[in-house]
Amino acid sequence: MLLSELSWPRRTPRLSLRPARVEDVGALWAWQSTPGFTHWMPRLHNDPEKFAAHLTGVLDKTLVGSLGDALVVSAKVDVHDPWSQDETAAASAGTLAEIGWAVDPAWHGRGLGTELAAELLAICFDGLGLHRVVAECFADNAASAAIMERVGMRREAHYRANSLHRDGTWRDSYTYALLAEEWFAARQAVSTTG
Numbered sequence: 001m002l003l004s005e006l007s008w009p010r011r012t013p014r015l016s017l018r019p020a021r022v023e024d025v026g027a028l029w030a031w032q033s034t035p036g037f038t039h040w041m042p043r044l045h046n047d048p049e050k051f052a053a054h055l056t057g058v059l060d061k062t063l064v065g066s067l068g069d070a071l072v073v074s075a076k077v078d079v080h081d082p083w084s085q086d087e088t089a090a091a092s093a094g095t096l097a098e099i100g101w102a103v104d105p106a107w108h109g110r111g112l113g114t115e116l117a118a119e120l121l122a123i124c125f126d127g128l129g130l131h132r133v134v135a136e137c138f139a140d141n142a143a144s145a146a147i148m149e150r151v152g153m154r155r156e157a158h159y160r161a162n163s164l165h166r167d168g169t170w171r172d173s174y175t176y177a178l179l180a181e182e183w184f185a186a187r188q189a190v191s192t193t194g
Contacts, residue, residue, distance in 0.1 A: 003019055015112065015119070017065045017075075017116075017119060032102065072106075097128070099134075125183045154178065159173045
């Protein structure tokens with residue numbers, strides 16, 4: 001199943017999420033181009049045309065979320081095939097996703113990242129029926145790592161000096177993951193105790 005085939009919008013306590021559209025470029029550029037925003041992000045957003053071209057190229061895996069009338073979050077759900085042996089490749093096709101998120105700096109520290117990441121997991125497991133979800137961050141990005149841990153993801157890897165930051169320094173990174181069975185078990189445990 002594709003993201004576009006799910007029912008939209010999806011709602012969290014504060015956000016309304018939907019697939020990104022070309023016309024979202026301006027609203028996202030307004031905050032993703034602010035000084036300091038890209039420190040931990042994989043892309044430096046300093047050119048509006050390059051930003052627009054990038055977003056247009058990844059619309060099929062990009063979601064946006066609004067709070068009222070303002071787009072205040074963006075996210076990726078990049079579904080792909082896991083590593084597998086040739087004989088099992090067809091059975092495992094499209095069962096893994098990498099998720100990622102960005103929050104308007106004006107809304108940092110208010111729990112929107114956690115709210116968004118939790119909904120991304122619901123989209124992946126409930127909506128898309130995936131087997132495994134992963135997320136990565138620089139080890140120094142404590143806020144992102146904390147979000148992953150709050151939504152129940154497990155740190156599976158701590159890579160030493162494997163990522164070259166744009167400031168020229170080699171940085172450690174973390175990989176977090178969660179399996180569908182773990183996610184469903186955690187939801188079941190909450191529903192039986194709550």
